[in-house]
Amino acid sequence: MATLDVEGLHKSFGPVHSLRGVDLSVPAGALAAVLGPSGCGKTTLLRVVAGFERADAGTVRIDGVAVTGPPERRRVGIVPQEGALFPHLDVAGNIGFGVAREQRTARVRELLDLVGLSGFERRRPHELSGGQQQRVALARALAPSPALVLLDEPFTALDAGLRAGLRAQVAELLQATGTTAVLVTHDQTEALAMADLVAVMRDGVIVQTGTPADIYARPADLDTARFVGDAVILPGTADGTAVTTVLGAHAALDHRGAVDVLLRPEQLVRDDASACRATVRSLSFHGHDALVDLDLGGVAVTARWQAGSLPQPGDVVGIRVAGDALVFPR
Amino acid sequence: MRATLWRARTLELVGRSLWLALTVTVATLVIGIGAAWLVSRTDLPGRRVWRVALGLPLALPSYVAAWAWLALRPEMAGFNGAWLVLTSVSFPYVYLPVLASLRRSDPALEEVARSLGRGPLRVFLTVTLRQVRIAAAGGALLVGLYALSDFGAVSIMRYPSLTHVIYTSYRASFDRTPAAVLGLVLAALAVVVVLVDARTRGNERVARVGAGAARETAAVRLGPWRWPAAGGLAAVLAVSIGVPLWSLTTWLERGRSTADWNEVGDATVSTLSVSALAALATILLAIPVGILSARHAGRLSRSVTAAAYAGHALPGIVVALSLVFFGVRLATSLYQTTAMLVFAYVVLFLSLAIGAVHGSVAQAPPVLEDVARSLGRTQAGAWRSITIRLAMPGIGAGAALVFLTVMKELPATLLLRPIGVDTLATRLWSLTGNASFAAAAPYAAAIIVLAAVPTALLTRDR
Numbered sequence: 079m080a081t082l083d084v085e086g087l088h089k090s091f092g093p094v095h096s097l098r099g100v101d102l103s104v105p106a107g108a109l110a111a112v113l114g115p116s117g118c119g120k121t122t123l124l125r126v127v128a129g130f131e132r133a134d135a136g137t138v139r140i141d142g143v144a145v146t147g148p149p150e151r152r153r154v155g156i157v158p159q160e161g162a163l164f165p166h167l168d169v170a171g172n173i174g175f176g177v178a179r180e181q182r183t184a185r186v187r188e189l190l191d192l193v194g195l196s197g198f199e200r201r202r203p204h205e206l207s208g209g210q211q212q213r214v215a216l217a218r219a220l221a222p223s224p225a226l227v228l229l230d231e232p233f234t235a236l237d238a239g240l241r242a243g244l245r246a247q248v249a250e251l252l253q254a255t256g257t258t259a260v261l262v263t264h265d266q267t268e269a270l271a272m273a274d275l276v277a278v279m280r281d282g283v284i285v286q287t288g289t290p291a292d293i294y295a296r297p298a299d300l301d302t303a304r305f306v307g308d309a310v311i312l313p314g315t316a317d318g319t320a321v322t323t324v325l326g327a328h329a330a331l332d333h334r335g336a337v338d339v340l341l342r343p344e345q346l347v348r349d350d351a352s353a354c355r356a357t358v359r360s361l362s363f364h365g366h367d368a369l370v371d372l373d374l375g376g377v378a379v380t381a382r383w384q385a386g387s388l389p390q391p392g393d394v395v396g397i398r399v400a401g402d403a404l405v406f407p408r
Numbered sequence: 409m410r411a412t413l414w415r416a417r418t419l420e421l422v423g424r425s426l427w428l429a430l431t432v433t434v435a436t437l438v439i440g441i442g443a444a445w446l447v448s449r450t451d452l453p454g455r456r457v458w459r460v461a462l463g464l465p466l467a468l469p470s471y472v473a474a475w476a477w478l479a480l481r482p483e484m485a486g487f488n489g490a491w492l493v494l495t496s497v498s499f500p501y502v503y504l505p506v507l508a509s510l511r512r513s514d515p516a517l518e519e520v521a522r523s524l525g526r527g528p529l530r531v532f533l534t535v536t537l538r539q540v541r542i543a544a545a546g547g548a549l550l551v552g553l554y555a556l557s558d559f560g561a562v563s564i565m566r567y568p569s570l571t572h573v574i575y576t577s578y579r580a581s582f583d584r585t586p587a588a589v590l591g592l593v594l595a596a597l598a599v600v601v602v603l604v605d606a607r608t609r610g611n612e613r614v615a616r617v618g619a620g621a622a623r624e625t626a627a628v629r630l631g632p633w634r635w636p637a638a639g640g641l642a643a644v645l646a647v648s649i650g651v652p653l654w655s656l657t658t659w660l661e662r663g664r665s666t667a668d669w670n671e672v673g674d675a676t677v678s679t680l681s682v683s684a685l686a687a688l689a690t691i692l693l694a695i696p697v698g699i700l701s702a703r704h705a706g707r708l709s710r711s712v713t714a715a716a717y718a719g720h721a722l723p724g725i726v727v728a729l730s731l732v733f734f735g736v737r738l739a740t741s742l743y744q745t746t747a748m749l750v751f752a753y754v755v756l757f758l759s760l761a762i763g764a765v766h767g768s769v770a771q772a773p774p775v776l777e778d779v780a781r782s783l784g785r786t787q788a789g790a791w792r793s794i795t796i797r798l799a800m801p802g803i804g805a806g807a808a809l810v811f812l813t814v815m816k817e818l819p820a821t822l823l824l825r826p827i828g829v830d831t832l833a834t835r836l837w838s839l840t841g842n843a844s845f846a847a848a849a850p851y852a853a854a855i856i857v858l859a860a861v862p863t864a865l866l867t868r869d870r
Contacts, residue, residue: 148786
């Protein structure tokens with residue numbers, strides 16, 4: 079188990095300023111997700127930590143010790159996109175690649191057992207399914223007992239059904255081996271579901287770090303709010319104690335003047351006794367629930383409601399707000 | 409030196425070399441494009457057989473073909489013989505890339521043009537030809553350089569073009585200045601050809617728009633022209649392979665009793681060992697350069713690659729001559745050693761090997777090197793255990809290609825071989841010089857047999 083501490087990391091590629099002072103701390107044994115849209119610098123961050131790129135400024139510490147050496151001396155394992163198994167080696171050859179010869183056989187058996195692929199030693203990478211390839215790639219990274227494992231969008235190439243199951247398995251495996259891990263992803267569902275700690279990255283900096291629940295419930299700004307989930311953002315006016323929007327008044331201390339109010343769709347509860355009336359415009363049905371587009375006297379909002387008693391487009395329904403609204407100054 | 413450069417004779421030589429290169433290039437363009445179109449776009453009978461057979465003349469060294477024709481018809485000596493031989497052995501340089509480009513391009517384009525009301529001939533001229541322009545231009549460049557720098561065929565056909573005169577003036581007198589000046593002129597011509605090609609090629613795009621697998625279609629029905637077309641291709645093959653092989657077997661029959669098979673054996677052994685040594689040296693040098701150019705597209709790798717390609721564009725006789733001067737003046741201990749001969753081959757053929765290594769390294773994903781390094785390998789270790797292993801088929805093909813080309817090489821071998829060492833090519837050449845056609849036949853046969861092995865390896869699976 080090892081901690082990872084990244085401080086003030088800068089990296090430019092010609093005119094492109096890819097990292098602009100990245101700070102990130104991952105406690106020992108934790109799984110951190112770096113979440114950001116493509117091009118935000120998250121893959122560069124990962125490559126700097128692994129030692130494939132040299133930072134222009136800043137430090138990377140593993141277990142408190144600054145690392146500057148080449149990748150092969152960092153004890154940092156990587157799981158790239160689509161696994162990237164060595165095509166000319168079989169499964170045992172891949173997993174044993176980073177292990178000293180005398181321990182190889184035993185370690186390969188141990189890891190195959192761990193990832194649930196015992197008996198696959200002699201298979202070739204092309205004979206494995208996508209999910210199996212990813213498990214072998216993880217086993218290969220874990221085999222030399224690295225201080226840290228970096229996962230670069232490892233599930234993007236898999237189909238949706240496989241993804242959820244594999245995510246849970248991988249998170250469990252990392253926890254069972256006590257490995258500190260950093261997962262880079264643009265998929266907020268993946269980050270929120272797997273990680274102990276989520277770092278939201280945008281334009282080369284980490285804008286917010288916190289637990290998944292924290293990030294979802296208390297995003298640092300509206301962009302982050304939109305990025306980590308569906309958001310209802312309404313203009314409002316605050317007077318120091320409360321803020322008024324088309325949905326009524328919400329508690330809001332210490333804000334004055336024009337503000338933006340953030341609600342999550344599941345906070346808009348159907349309540350036909352409420353005085354706040356809305357017209358149903360359309361529905362998108364998701365099975366377990368549905369997103370309902372509502373018209374609130376000219377303002378469009380979205381609510382998430384349980385399946386079962388969904389309204390029809392054109393219906394007029396009453397709604398109220400459950401829980402706290404988050405207020406951002408304009 | 410000025411005197412040599414501005415003589416009327418020099419201008420005449422340049423004119424002759426250029427005229428030969430131009431006429432051969434035009435002829436190979438017509439044959440190469442026509443044949444590629446026939447075997448890929450029409451309902452020609454036996455297309456698959458033609459497709460393979462039309463690439464075979466590449467295995468025949470120009471001087472072997474020239475020897476075979478001359479042995480059969482001595483009156484062909486001169487321009488006609490040189491033109492016929494060079495055209496017949498070099499048209500695959502156009503045919504093969506054009507065929508590849510036709511098979512890659514989408515026949516749907518031509519079908520659309522037909523459906524818009526154009527006849528088959530207009531479609532060929534306006535759509536098909538445009539698609540193969542780049543491939544054909546690349547092939548034409550190779551043929552042009554080949555004809556310009558060919559030494560064996562023009563010498564045996566006694567056509568006094570630049571290469572031939574350079575050699576005779578080098579051999580005839582102690583004053584090497586004329587040979588050196590003419591060598592420079594030849595090198596300058598080669599550079600001009602490359603530059604003209606780069607200029608005219610431009611950057612037109614012939615990419616396919618949209619995805620979707622290209623199909624094989626017999627878009628054009630030849631109807632009554634099927635048999636004349638097949639007859640035309642048969643005539644091309646008869647001229648380029650049939651006649652030389654027939655002449656070879658006839659003379660082999662005649663010379664069998666008098667041939668000194670020990671000498672043939674010795675020449676075979678020295679050909680094989682020199683070629684193997686050269687292939688090994690070249691590929692060992694090409695591996696780091698190929699990896700560098702595939703992985704780090706920087707200024708260094710570009711200039712190294714460009715230098716290697718310049719070596720390939722230079723005529724063999726020019727490289728050989730400059731190494732002779734270098735050896736005589738500065739490195740007497742190296743002159744006429746195997747080391748220097750191998751060095752000349754490396755200069756001439758490094759680009760072939762780099763191309764093969766580069767292509768196969770570029771196909772090995774760089775992320776695998778990252779993974780190997782994260783698992784404790786150094787950069788060099790990652791190349792050794794992953795990249796080179798994955799690129800091995802390409803590296804092997806590159807080595808086979810260099811081996812084949814060295815085995816067929818004549819002028820550099822002739823000028824730089826160590827005293828007492830005779831390869832099959834140099835034996836064939838000196839015997840043909842004495843008009844001992846029967847005695848030369850076993851050497852010609854041995855070259856063809858030896859060349860067939862790497863050629864078969866290289867054309868497999870394609």
